[in-house]
Amino acid sequence: MAETLTKLAYQTFQQGKSYFGLAHKTLSTQLLNVLAPDAKREIEPLSTELLLQLQQRLNDLLERDWLDAEQGVYPASLLFDNPWEDFFRYYPQVWLDMPKIWQRVSEKRYQDFSPTVRLSGYPAYYVQNFHHQTDGYLSDQSANLYDLQVEILFNGTADAMRRRVLSPLKRGLESFAVAPHQLRVLDVACGTGRMLRQIRGMLPNASLYGIDLSPAYLRKANQLLSELPGELPQLIQANAEELPYLDNYFHGVVSVFLFHELPPEVRQTVIEQCFRVLQPGGVFVICDSIQLSDSPEMAPAMRNFATMFHEPYYRHYTTDDLGDRLEEAGFSAVQSETHFMSKYWIARKAAQAETTVNS
Ligand SMILES: C[S@@+](CC[C@H](N)C(=O)[O-])C[C@H]1O[C@@H](n2cnc3c(N)ncnc32)[C@H](O)[C@@H]1O
Known part of the structure; x- marks a missing residue:
């Protein structure tokens, strides 16, 4: 009831x-x-x-x-x-x-x-x-x-679309036998912190991190995230092309609504950076706009988005194979799914033992 x-x-x-x-x-x-x-x-x-x-x-x-x-x-x-x-x-x-x-x-x-x-x-x-x-x-x-x-x-569904990141993230983190507070998760281009808020709801004890280029958006994220109980996520102003973290540091990395705003070659660099900072066995989840390959019937809606808004890299993004880019960077087991107006890529960085067996 x-x-x-x-x-x-x-x-x-x-x-x-x-x-x-x-x-x-x-x-x-x-x-x-x-x-x-x-x-x-x-x-x-x-x-x-x-x-x-x-x-x-x-x-x-x-x-x-x-x-x-x-x-x-x-x-x-x-x-x-x-x-x-x-x-x-x-x-x-x-x-x-x-x-x-x-x-x-x-x-x-x-x-x-x-x-x-x-x-x-x-x-x-x-x-x-x-x-x-x-x-x-x-x-x-x-x-x-x-x-x-x-x-x-998005007619009130932005957070519901962000939350589609949560279950693959949780599944990916399950492979690590560490205490909840030892888990480290990074949100690349965290904006005002809405994704971090959702992650904090699911992982109340994990160490959360966010980077973004915009100092103003980070200030807003800091304000909104400080309302929540638990440790405040660590927010840093940085370019996703040069993530200011050690190699193999995070158990999980996510990025939401970033890639359609990047030129093609920058998308590749950012994916490579996410691979670098992720621990072997870690999971990377991207959420961004749907694309033409798996939602051709939505082409008019995608064209309208490109016409109505200034999104200089969007048209190219809608045909860009991020699956290929992820594999080129070293990710494996790449899967994708779509929900409403968003597409998700779930990718793993092979665990050390798998790398040794495969090489
Ligand atoms: C469409 S917003 C998405 C924000 C947030 N992830 C969300 O869920 O709403 C794109 C964000 O990417 C950030 N951004 C764009 N290029 C970036 C880069 N090269 N490095 C870091 N952040 C970047 C912007 O400052 C902005 O906050």
């Missing part, structure tokens, strides 16, 4: 977030058409069949999420974790920010930053208004709005 009620509560909670996301997108599109007709872009209408498929994929994601919580992979409380205070506080700013975004879009300005933002010290590919974000990833304002904007984009 209690479980049925919790499931019902979860479905209602997700439905609320989904309606909110849809309402926001409908209203802002209507407003954009009236106030800034020049900024109109070529958006492909999605067929009824595709919309139904999308709804089915979303339902399947939520069902899997619920089942994992029910089976104890992670606590059911995680299903309801949401930064409500931030959402209410910053939602008006999402609207107030829009005229600036529309202005930049209509003038095709994609590397436009406030004068107070320091731009030196970052790779050139990073200094962009990714998804037309004001100040890219480089201001506190951007960090305050990010989670809300991602939830709107």
Whole structure:
């Protein structure tokens, strides 16, 4: 009975977030058409069949999420974790920010930053208004709005998609016979810390680490993660191309929504770095956008994403074989799966004994 009620509560909670996301997108599109007709872009209408498929994929994601919580992979409380205070506080700013975004879009300005933002010290590919974000990833304002904007984009399922990382991560960590507090897990490009929050819910005693290039997003992550009981994850500002850790250090490495924002050759470098810092026997889980190879029917939705948002590396990403890249870096047993709008790669670094036997 209690479980049925919790499931019902979860479905209602997700439905609320989904309606909110849809309402926001409908209203802002209507407003954009009236106030800034020049900024109109070529958006492909999605067929009824595709919309139904999308709804089915979303339902399947939520069902899997619920089942994992029910089976104890992670606590059911995680299903309801949401930064409500931030959402209410910053939602008006999402609207107030829009005229600036529309202005930049209509003038095709994609590397436009406030004068107070320091731009030196970052790779050139990073200094962009990714998804037309004001100040890219480089201001506190951007960090305050990010989670809300991602939830709107994915109709409230961003965390449910992140949680698909948890069960393969947990399975991968089971091969290590160490005490829970000795497990070390790294989140590469941790952003505002939403993935680390989910991992902390599943692994309350593990040592968690996060790196990101954005000092503002790390400040936000620090603020949000410090609300949780247990040890604060160690956050470091660093480039994923040069992870500031010893070889063979982590039992698990994850990365969420990073690879579609990297140029192709940088994707390879980052994967190689993840391989380097992972212990033999360790697991690496990537979560990012779906791709054309396994979700061809979703091609119009992927094209719309590339049209509506400034994502200079996305089109290439949708055809990039990350499985090949992982194997080239030395990973084995690479598997992939898709859930709603995300694709996941689960890869292992062979344990020492396996390497010796295979070589
Ligand atoms: C789309 S956000 C994803 C953030 C977070 N993982 C999530 O689940 O929402 C991409 C993140 O990657 C970071 N990033 C991009 N390129 C990076 C690089 N070369 N090294 C480290 N972080 C990077 C950005 O600062 C941003 O926080």
